[in-house]
Amino acid sequence: MIINVAHTKGGVGKTTIAVNLAITLNTNLLDIDTQHSSCEFASLGPARNIQFWKDPEKIGDIAKEYLDDPDKHIIIDSGGYDNNISRQFLLHSNIIVTPLTTSQVEFMGLQNFDNDIVHNLLKQRPGIRACALLNKISYHDRSDAENLREVIETNLTDYRVLKTMLGDRKIYKQAFAAGLSVVEFNRSSPAAKEIKDLAAELLSICKEITEEKRHG
Ligand SMILES: Nc1ncnc2c1ncn2[C@@H]1O[C@H](COP(=O)(O)OP(=O)(O)O)[C@@H](O)[C@H]1O
Ligand SMILES: [Mg+2]
Secondary structure, X not given: OXXXXXXXXXXXXXXXXXXXXXXXXXXXXXXXXXXXXXXXHHHHOOOOOOOEEOOHHHHHHHHHHHOOOOOOOEEEEOOOOOOHHHHHHHHOOOEEEEEEOOOHHHXXXXXXXXXXXXXXXXXHOOOOEEEEEEOOXXXXXXHHHHHHHHHHHHHOOOEEEOOOOXXXXXXXXXXXXXXXXXXXXXXXXXXXXXXXXXXXXXXXXXXXXXHHHHOO
């Protein structure tokens, strides 16, 4: 399956989430952001048996190899921009994961991304799962996040909100700077648990897609 971490807005956590997911799920990653932060991250860390690619022309091969495959997954780190390539990748995704945090501006950003892009993609390929991921959430007070979950679920019918939320934790930055996932950095940390929960939740959505295809 192709899991595309995507939002036209920058700074929402796409790269942080994409690299942590790729390492935790032990999958390859394609970085189509022109900044190539995911590839830079990989060059800081230890040698791995997964690949971090940055060639957007791989789209044909990647779609052929991973799209709809129940057992083979790839993570895409989509750039914070909108162009023909990023739209082609979104169209050739199984799951779109859009991170956002709790603010009115960020909710409007998600709404714009949905109106401008995701809504039309789902018309073309209704099987794509669009998932909002609440990121940088205060772990002292989750009420804002719960309110945002409700606002998204009521107003943006294209999106479901993932059960897993990620806290606002400095370990995400520390691990990134060392080229490590948060699980590798400290496997008993709350962040490690969140990332493992997120990976498991996405795998269960992959299963759901496979079941749906099997039953027509
Ligand atoms: N859950 C989090 N907790 C704390 N900081 C985070 C978290 N997620 C992302 N960040 C920080 O937010 C900034 C933007 O994240 P990044 O992954 O580069 O976003 P994007 O790829 O969407 O531009 C980075 O400094 C990153 O360390
Ligand atoms: Mg990025």
